[in-house]
Amino acid sequence: MIMDFQDKLNAYRDEINRSLDNILQIQEPKLLYEPMKYIIEIGGKRIRPILCDIFYRMFEGKKDKVLYPALAIELLHNFTLVHDDIMDDDDKRRNKPTVHIKWDLAVGVLAGDGVVSLAYKVLLMEKFSRSDQIINIFTDGLLEVCEGQGFDKEFETREDVTEDEYINMIDKKTSALLAVSSKIGAACANASDELINVADQYGRALGIAFQIQDDYLDIAGDEFLLGKTYGSDVQKGKKTYLYIKAKQKLKGNDLDKFDEIISKENVTREEILQVKDIYEKNGILDDTKIEIARRIDIAKNAIEVLSENYDTNELKAFTEYMLNRKF
Numbered sequence: 001m002i003m004d005f006q007d008k009l010n011a012y013r014d015e016i017n018r019s020l021d022n023i024l025q026i027q028e029p030k031l032l033y034e035p036m037k038y039i040i041e042i043g044g045k046r047i048r049p050i051l052c053d054i055f056y057r058m059f060e061g062k063k064d065k066v067l068y069p070a071l072a073i074e075l076l077h078n079f080t081l082v083h084d085d086i087m088d089d090d091d092k093r094r095n096k097p098t099v100h101i102k103w104d105l106a107v108g109v110l111a112g113d114g115v116v117s118l119a120y121k122v123l124l125m126e127k128f129s130r131s132d133q134i135i136n137i138f139t140d141g142l143l144e145v146c147e148g149q150g151f152d153k154e155f156e157t158r159e160d161v162t163e164d165e166y167i168n169m170i171d172k173k174t175s176a177l178l179a180v181s182s183k184i185g186a187a188c189a190n191a192s193d194e195l196i197n198v199a200d201q202y203g204r205a206l207g208i209a210f211q212i213q214d215d216y217l218d219i220a221g222d223e224f225l226l227g228k229t230y231g232s233d234v235q236k237g238k239k240t241y242l243y244i245k246a247k248q249k250l251k252g253n254d255l256d257k258f259d260e261i262i263s264k265e266n267v268t269r270e271e272i273l274q275v276k277d278i279y280e281k282n283g284i285l286d287d288t289k290i291e292i293a294r295r296i297d298i299a300k301n302a303i304e305v306l307s308e309n310y311d312t313n314e315l316k317a318f319t320e321y322m323l324n325r326k327f
Contacts, residue, residue: 005317012053013046019071023122035099035111036118039078042094047322048181049074054318055185055199058310066188068126069134073181075119076138080145080177082112087153090232116142130187137187141180148173155239163244167208174214175207201302202315206322209295213325215240216288219276231272237262241291245284254278296323 020040027033049070056066084090085098086108092098100108123138151169155161182203186196218233219242233240243262250258258278261271279285299319306312 005314005321008314009050009321012050016046016049016071016074017043019067020074023071024118031103031107032110032114035103035107036114038102039082039099039111039115040075042096044074044078044094045325046074048077048177051178051181051203051318052185052188054315055182056189058306058312058315059186059189059191059195060310061185061189066126066185068122069128069138069184069188070181072119072123072138073177073184075115075122076142076180077177079112079116079119080149082108082115084149086112087149088232088236128188129190134184134187137180137183141176144172144176148176152239156237158239161239161244163241163248166239166241166244170208170211171204174211175204178207178210179203195306198302198305202299205295205299205302206319209292209299210322212241212288212295213292213322215242216285216292219272219279220285231267231269231275234262234272234275235267242279242284242288245287246279246282249282249284249287250278254282293323 024033024037024040026037052070052073053065056070057064081093082099085093086100086105090098091101096102098108099111103111120138123135128134148169148171151165152173155165155169179200180203182199183196186199191199215233218240219231232238233243237243246255246258258275261267261275264271276285296319300316303312303315
């Protein structure tokens with residue numbers, strides 16, 4: 001069943017990639033459109049448009065699939081990645097140079113603005129009975145992502161970030177767009193407000209699990225599959241779930257060593273591996289995996305109410321896929 005669903009995911013991705021390629025053709029000025037196309041062609045998991053489509057079909061939308069709103073969500077996501085890479089000064093995205101590295105900072109900002117503008121244009125290409133609500137969900141999600149990014153930036157200069165503050169930050173920065181994907185899929189199918197609320201609960205729980213999983217994979221995942229700088233969170237002293245757990249649990253020499261490495265401006269690969277060893281020795285990696293599974297269970301429980309009236313098998317398979325992803 002897992003392989004069958006993986007085949008479905010691959011087919012979804014191929015269709016999404018073809019559709020995105022058709023939407024954005026190189027125009028003038030090339031300094032805007034070439035980096036925009038580069039952003040889109042870098043690829044990605046495309047989980048947000050896939051999730052939107054799953055909810056649309058589960059709630060028995062009138063068409064075979066929902067295309068343009070799903071593509072708009074993927075474009076919105078790519079916009080957030082471009083600006084996130086600039087703010088974090090990341091040099092790799094999916095094993096390729098980030099936009100501001102391949103061109104320059106100004107072009108990175110411009111291309112990101114172009115992609116979010118295109119996202120709104122694509123969102124409006126398809127009309128639904130709840131179009132006003134769909135636009136509001138989309139816009140509110142964008143603002144939430146910005147709020148989450150603002151909290152993340154504030155945390156850079158704080159040593160006392162709590163777990164609750166961190167969860168609130170990732171609920172906005174990461175969960176918001178997964179909730180947008182779920183809710184827009186439901187709204188396009190003209191689902192009731194009650195069902196859209198269930199979609200929101202699911203997307204937010206899944207998004208929190210997804211971000212904590214990203215924190216985990218940053219240091220415990222396969223570097224090539226990850227497609228970005230290995231241990232970048234440690235290098236930047238990011239306040240991740242693992243960082244917060246480390247601050248809660250570490251004592252003595254391990255705490256001293258951790259604080260020494262995490263506060264350095266230039267962290268070596270050897271030092272990143274030392275942090276990984278500290279995480280392993282003190283059960284922090286295990287704690288993180290347990291929390292990921294717990295959040296996934298919350299997502300599963302959120303949609304259990306739907307099983308009586310709707311076919312949730314594909315959504316459940318998608319949830320399991322997210323729990324077991326490697327990048």
